[in-house]
Amino acid sequence: MVKLIQFYSPRGLKLSRAENQYVWDTNGRKYLDCHTQYGSIFLGHRNPKITNAIKEQIDKIYGAYPAFDTEAKEKALESLSKILPRKLEYVYMLNGGGEAVELALKITRKITGRKKFISFINAFHGRTMGALSVTWNPKYREGYDPFPWDVKFLPYNKVEELEKEVDDGIAGVIVEVIQGEGGLNEGSVEFLKAIREACDKAGAQMIIDEVQTGFGRTGYLWAHQIANVEPDILVAGKAIGGGFPVSLTAVKTELGEKLKEGDHGSTFGGNPIACAALTASIQVLLEEKVVERVAQTGRIFRESLEKVKEDFGEVVREVKGRGLFLGIETRFEPTSILKLLQDNGVIALRAGRLVVRFLPPYMISTKDIEYAVGTLRNVLSQVKEEKIVTKTQT
């Protein structure tokens, strides 16, 4: 029997079905899903509009080499025009976030002719070799060098260091508006504006990676709107296909016009099913006023977490994030918290070393939030007690 390589530590849960914000295990037990496949099921499990669009597309044509036009592709591009920043006129669709980051870096390298990149401490951009070269975590990098480009990791949110380092040898600066995997660290408006200015001065490209923060997750369509800056290249993935694998790299006109046949490619990138899923997801996003709803629900969720922090200051150091991209930073490793949450019907995930992250779908109700936060309170009481017991025993 073939075994799966264990790149992820197993959660000990076998899932059998899902609907909207809930998943069920094989014993029929229901869970509130605040993991959503790393945030990608943001529009809910088996969203009927997206499932129907995929089914209809399968019945028409589900494979077409990228050189052929399809109605599905035309519709996807038309829909993307409604949500992408206006200056980003060229787009290429791929399958996963790492692939789209890879393309962003390749374009930057090729067009600028420069080989150096700036990334940031705690940044995460994916596992392919280019994306890994700008990913900070030594655990993911170990044993894989040499990396393709010369990357310098600067401290996140430190304007002075940035201004010193971005010169005319730098091809591009890649940044997450809120570092997701790195622990829900929010970039300040000043910092993001400083990257924009430094790139403009040095003739470098500003690449904003919104694989995790994009498509309404933070209560903004794109999180970079918080800082009112415009990227030269935008990378998106996860939620944009409603859970179906789609990602994209969108580039400003001047860059797009310089790219030509053979510069990149992908067999499955932008296939008809992916295009149908993307089109339907954009339709849901706009028709259901997802961004506005997330801003509102996110505020309620965050306020409840703030109260948790007030009551459990011995365990919770800080509430982090925006919209429905939220977490609590704990004062010790939160493995037991995540396990207990799951045992009690709430599936969350970790961010960085110390953050318990909640990435629910947009339709999470106030009742669901009460349930999630109530469960968290019970879990924290239990964990706090255990800590006190272990402390007095040692």
Ligand SMILES: Cc1ncc(COP(=O)(O)O)c(C=O)c1O
């Ligand atoms: C900001 C960011 N960029 C890129 C990626 C990589 O995406 P994927 O796992 O789809 O390759 C991730 C995944 O977590 C991410 O959070």
